[in-house]
Amino acid sequence: MCAGCLPISWSDWRGSGSRGPAAHGWTDQRWTPPRIAVVIREVFRVSYTARGVAYLLRGRG
Template sequence: MFSGGIKPPRVARLLGVTRKSACEWHRAWLKNGKAALVSKGAAGTGCKLTDEQLTRLEAYLDEGALAHGWNDQRWTAARVTVLIAERLHVSYTERGVAYLLKRLGRSFQVPAHRAVRRDDEQVADWERRVWPALKAPGRPGTPGSSSPTSPARA
């Protein structure tokens, strides 16, 4: 765009960036040409864990939270943060752990397995006997009206 004579403010509008960014790009382009505008890659630091540590983390997560001292099988971001700090001696924030787990194809919000003490027979019995009584009734069989003078309200 710059080589085509388009000014930085117009470049900013066309690309949906700030004028400041477009002006910085223009200065870099004037100084070092097109090579100055090549992407330097994603911002931020790379993964703090080595490949071996990632493999060990996956194994720890597969063992379940119970195996690592918690009282249920849920892996929360806070728990995984503690696990990484204690077992791998690497410091992560909870948000960093969330990104790491997403990159590994895992979710810290939903348990991967059923509850350890789940009794499927009791669940089925509850669904058969209790749930119908708790379930909200459906729409009435007759049409209704919001009018206070409607005969449907009588």
């Protein structure tokens, strides 16, 4: 796998992420890199650090 590549598609993430942070147990509606890393790990069983998530998001614009 290449560095910076997600083994999931962005449409997969949008499906999980579109429910919002509250659907994943957080009380506010802010997505942060650490929260996104937790959801990726729980939903897709792939581990990313918060820094790795931030790197991937920067690449997406």
